[in-house]
Amino acid sequence: MIAVISLTALGVALGLGLGLAARFLRVEQDDGLASEIEAMLPGSQCGQCGFPGCGPAAAALASGNAPVTLCPPGGSALVRQLADKLGVEAVTSGMKESVPMLAVVEEELCIGCTKCFRVCPTDAIVGAPKQIHNVLREACTGCGKCVDVCPTMAVNMTPMPVTLQSWIWHKPAVAA
Amino acid sequence: MNILNHPIIRRTMVRWGVHPDARKQATSPQDIERLPLPAIxxxxxxxxxxxxxxPVVSVGQHVLKGELLGxxxxxxSAPVHAPTSGTVVAISDYPAPHPSGLGVLSVSLEPDGEDRWIECAETDPFSLTPAQIAERVSAAGVVGMGxxxxxxxxxxxxxxRSQVHTLLVNGSECEPYLSCDDRLMRERAAKIIEGIRIVLHAVGAKKALCGIENNKPAAIEAMRRAAAEVPAIEVIALPTRYPMGSDRQLIHVLTGQEVPSDGRSADVGVLVHNVGTLYAIQQAVRFGRPLISRVVTVAGGAVARPRNLEVLLGTPARLLVEHCGGLRETPARLLxxxxxxxxxLPSLDAPIIKGSSGILALGxxxxxxxxxSPCIRCGQCVSACPMNLMPFEMSANIRVGELDAVQGLKDCISCGSCSYVCPAHIPLSHYFDYAKGELTVRERGKLRQESIRQLTSARKTRLEQEAREKAEAAARRKAERERAKATAAQGKAS
Amino acid sequence: MIHASHAPHAHAPTSISRVMWLVIAALVPATLFSIWLNGWPALLLWAVTVGSAVFAEFFCLRLAQRPAAPVLSDGSAVLTGWLLALSLPAWAPWWIGALGAFFAIVVVKQVFGGLGQNLFNPAMAARVMLLIAFPVELTTWVQPAPLFSADALSLSQSFALTFLGQMPSSFDALSGATTLGHIKTELTRDISVVQALAGHGQSMSASLFGLHGGSLGETAAMLLAAGGLALIALRVISWHIPLAVLAGVALPALLLHAHDPARYLDATTHLLSGGLILGAFFIATDPVTSPGTPRGQLIFGFGIGLLTWLIRTYGGYPEAVAFAVILMNALTPVIDRYVRPRIYGHASKAASKKGAAS
Known part of the structure; x- marks a missing residue:
């Protein structure tokens, strides 16, 4: 009987303690966090996450209303950073196999309208009016905004090609 | 500790590594044979x-043997030369001798059968300055041939630059089956010795230690005889133990020094060159001949008549195997x-390149x-690891994706000793290469993210500046208009 | 595309099943000797224990819906059962062996995730469980009655003994205690070690050749040591753990025996009694539950030896190897965490500390 009472008392006391701790020691999530997260995001305002831009996306992340995997241009590196920052598990498996994408301009179709490079958030497209535009591989984030505005469908997204220098060994396919 | 580091102890009691079956006897007794000129x-x-x-040539261009192609x-980086005279028929992607099977930009050359050299004059290497020697070696496209x-x-x-005092000559050839360095030392010892003297001269080193595993007594003998009159060169028989040919292991066994984890061999005052490389350096510096051929061991249970061949770079591996009597069984693996x-190798169409020491068709x-099967933590991998890592623990972390918890990954030399001894047949070194690649990708991702952020902010400032300029221009125009209006009004008033 | 194979493309002629079966082979001479020495009941108990271990493994694999054949053929369950059988008194009833084997395989090994995942040595954990739960059955020793000798049990008597618990009426030799047990008892009666040893009437050669009572594998010290040395020669086990275990027992025994021979047993008796030789060569060397680095193995082995000596000398149980092994098993992850080889090209910890301080 004493055992039952003492255990119950112990349970109640500890439960109360936990409840109080949750109430009073809660980590305040303020705008500071959101702006820190915004600094981590690419800042290209590409909108691939479904939010109007990186600021709203950061706010959603800070309030826990968006998954850390929301940003395709950031890639898995960003997922890990965000997961560290927010103290959550980095689950990259739920993410679409994030092969880096690259915009490619088809020379036969490009009419040199300059629409694409005016929307490009990283100035990755070079060219002048009435000239074929070209994409700088290093600067392209694969956001696809140029694809949407191209009037002749001359811009396509293709996976970044694998070369001898970028090829890596696959993970050993072993159950053990 | 000092006793353990005594040369006699150090060079006999090697505690790391493995003893794979050498299987060199099929090729090592036979002379190097020259492969006839291929058709492409x-x-x-x-x-x-x-x-x-x-590439510095164009399709259709005729080139001489030794002429610059790239x-x-x-x-x-290193330049690439024409292995024989002939016509460039294509400059395009061709499958690389690489497990990925990916293409690599290649020059396809159709030999004209004349095998005509560009002009190259003989020079006395010791009349050249160190800078001139380095320039010749660079122009000849010599790379490490081990x-x-x-x-x-x-x-x-x-x-x-870093005051190397000792040149270490790597004649250990610790990989099973291979005997190309062994044959080269037996047949061309004098030229290798001259190569050693050239490098000594070029880097200002005082002595050279040539390490050869003691399962190659004929090569040791030949090198000792050729070096008899050069007191600066000492030929040392080493215990037969894989991976003796790894730079860091060879340096420790020969000199007793360890290269710091984040350093290079030059940091401990030594320079390591493979015997094949020294031969190529001699050819380049004395005769001005670029690196366009090499000795390749063709061996393995599936090869009918295994032997060593001297082969032009770019020769498809298939021709080597055919010259060795073809395949007597379907090979289980091509290497x-x-x-x-x-x-x-994805196929025997892959070409021979500067680093191809062997073509193996294994049964x-x-x-x-x-x-x-599951790891039983037996520790065999720990004993075998020449870098003193704990492979079983590293692979366990990699398997569950904890790449940051892996200790010593960047020290791993991918020698495969751990995988070789593992009784559970766990692909340990595969795990490590996977993890190294994955970390590189992450690093690249971080850099990319950083550059994207910079580009974005650059664009932002550009847009702001453009907007500001536009606003200023508009303000200026407005001011002018006002002024004009005011003048007009004044004119009207007057 | 089919993935390319990664190097190395060659492999040493070894595998887990080869390791396990070699260890088993090294146990065969000692086991045969023990069976001869203890008669049919020993054979029956051995068969029941090994059979139960294999069945328990099969049962777990079926439960987990994993293919059983490849796992069973690796020999690890046979070895666990075998080692457990060797650590039991020869005339223990069948259910002791069966229960122990099930506990070892199901609770200690498979619940932790199967081969390679268990923290504790299954055979020793099972033995400890049995010793605590069934002290009478685990400490009932008989004077050996070799097969085909006059007082040996017949096969049918043996069946009755092992499976039905029927003690043959002609037999009342259930008094023989092991050397260590005898001395422990005598010491509590204030009789000195010297007198106790004399009273036990067991010669050194009898210890050496195992002609005395005890568990199956505790008797044939010579044959066990020979098997262990063969395993070292074949590089199936390394010398570090056995040597360290023996040193861990011998060193304190030597010192304190020299100090007070009446109170402390001599080193040779320590080394040859109990399951120490079996433990040093076959149980402590279990790769799964011992550290992976040579230096860690030395620490681990010495710890087992020292604990064995401590428990034998000051503890409540006369036999201590199983406890010592289990205790050191628990320390293995800690040892592996802190005792690591210095990576090539890295300064040693001491040196780097010195460097940081200066």
Missing amino acids: LHIPLLQHSGAPAK ARQGNI GATFPSSVKMLLGQ MGGPMMGLQ AHEIAKEQP
Whole structure:
């Protein structure tokens, strides 16, 4: 009987303690966090996450209303950073196999309208009016905004090609 | 501790490594044979570590033997030359001798059968300055021929800068099956010795230690005889133990020094060159001949008549195997290099490159094929690891994706000793190469993210500036208009 | 595309099943000797224990819906059962062996995730469980009655003994205690070690050749040591753990025996009694539950030896190897965490500390 009472008392006391701790020691999530997260995001305002831009996306992340995997241009590196920052598990498996994408301009179709490079958030497209535009591989984030505005469908997204220098060994396919 | 570091103890009691079955007797007794001129050569422009060479010829152009096909670009790179005279028929992607099967930009050359050299005059190497020697080695496209394919001239310049006192000559050839270095030392010892003297001269080193595993007594004998009159060169018999041919292990066994984890061999005052590289350096500096051929061991249970061949770079591996009597059984695995570190070839169409020490066609009984079972933590991998890592723990972390918890990954030399001894047949070194690649990708991702952020902010400032300029221009125009209006009004008023 | 195979493409002629079966082979001579020495009941108990271990493994694999054949053929369950059988009194009833084997395989090994995942040595954990739960059955020793000798049990008597618990009426030799047990008892009666040893009437050669009572594998010290040395020669086990275990027992025994021979047993008796030789060569060397680095193995082994000596000398149980092994098993992850080889090209910890301080 004493055992039952003492255990119950112990349970109640500890439960109360936990409840109080949750109430009073809660980590305040303020705008500071959101702006820190915004600094981590690419800042290209590409909108691939479904939010109007990186600021709203950061706010959603800070309030826990968006998954850390929301940003395709950031890639898995960003997922890990965000997961560290927010103290959550980095689950990259739920993410679409994030092969880096690259915009490619088809020379036969490009009419040199300059629409694409005016929307490009990283100035990755070079060219002048009435000239074929070209994409700088290093600067392209694969956001696809140029694809949407191209009037002749001359811009396509293709996976970044694998070369001898970028090829890596696959993970050993072993159950053990 | 000092006693343990005594040369006699150090060079006999090697505690790391493994003892794979050497299987060199099939090829080592036979002379090097020259492969007849092939009908077509596919010469990759990337045969070395670093940036690929840039093509300087065009399709249809006729080239002489030794003529430049691709120029080096960037600090770490090497030029590529025509292995024979003939016509360039294509400059396009051709499957690389690499497990990925990916293409690499290659020059396809149709030999004209004349095999006519460009003009190259003989020079006395010892009348040249160290800088001139390095320049010749660089222009000849010499790279490390033991398999690492690091440009030799870069190594040499590094040696000149960091006061190297000892040249270590790597004649250990610890990979099973391979005997190309063994044959080279037996047949061309004098030229290798001259190569050693050239490098000593070029980097200002005082002595050279030539390490050869004691399972090659004839090579040791030949090298000792050739070096008899050069007191600066000492030929040392080493215990037969894989991976004796790894730079860091060879340095420790020969000199007792350890290269710091984040350093280079030059940091401990030594420079390591493979015997094949020294031969190529001698040819380049004395005769001005670029690196266009090499000795390749063709062996393995599936090869009818295994032997060593001297082969032009770019020769498809198939021709080598055919010259050795073809295949007597369907090979279970095709390799470029040895069985411990060699790369699996997607097909025999792959060309010979500067780092190809062997073409192996292994039979089913010669390869590892057991399925992995769980790790029993026996510690065999720990004892075998020449870098003193704990492979079983590292692979366990990698398997569950904890790449940051892996200790010593960047120290791993991918020698494969751990996988070789593992009774559970766990692909340990595969795990490590996977993890190294994955970390590189992450690093690249971080850099990319950083550059994207910079580009975005650059665009923002550009847009702001443009807007500001536009606003200023508009304000100016407005002001002018006002002024004009005011003038007009004044005019009207007056 | 089919993935390319990664190097190395060659492999040493070894596998887990080869390791396990070699260890088993090294146990065969000692086991045969024990069976001869203890008669049919020993054979029956051995068969029941090994059979139960294999069945338990099969049962777990079926439960987990994993293919059983490849796992069973690796020999690890046979070895666990075998080692457990060797650590039991020869005339223990069948259910002791069966229960122990099930506990070892199901609770200690498979619940932790199967081969390679268990923290504790299954055979020793089972033995400890049995010793605590069934002290009478685990400490009932008989004077050996070799097969085909006059007082040996017949096969049918043996069946009755092992499976039905029927003690043959002609037999009342259930008094023989092991050397260590005898001395422990005598010491509590204030009789010195010297007198106790004399009273036990067991010669050194009898210890050496195992002609005395005890568990199956505790008797044939010579044969066990020979098997262990063969395993070292074949590089199936390394010398570090056995040597360290023996040193861990011998060193304190030597010192304190020299100090007070009446109170402390001599080193030779320590080394040859109990399951120490079996433990040093076959149980402590279990790769799964011992550290992976040579230096860690030395620490681990010495710890087992020292604990064995401590428990034998000061503890409540006369036999201590199983406890010592289990205790050191628990320390293995800690040892592996802190005792690591210095990586090539890295400064040693001491040196780097010195460097940081200066």
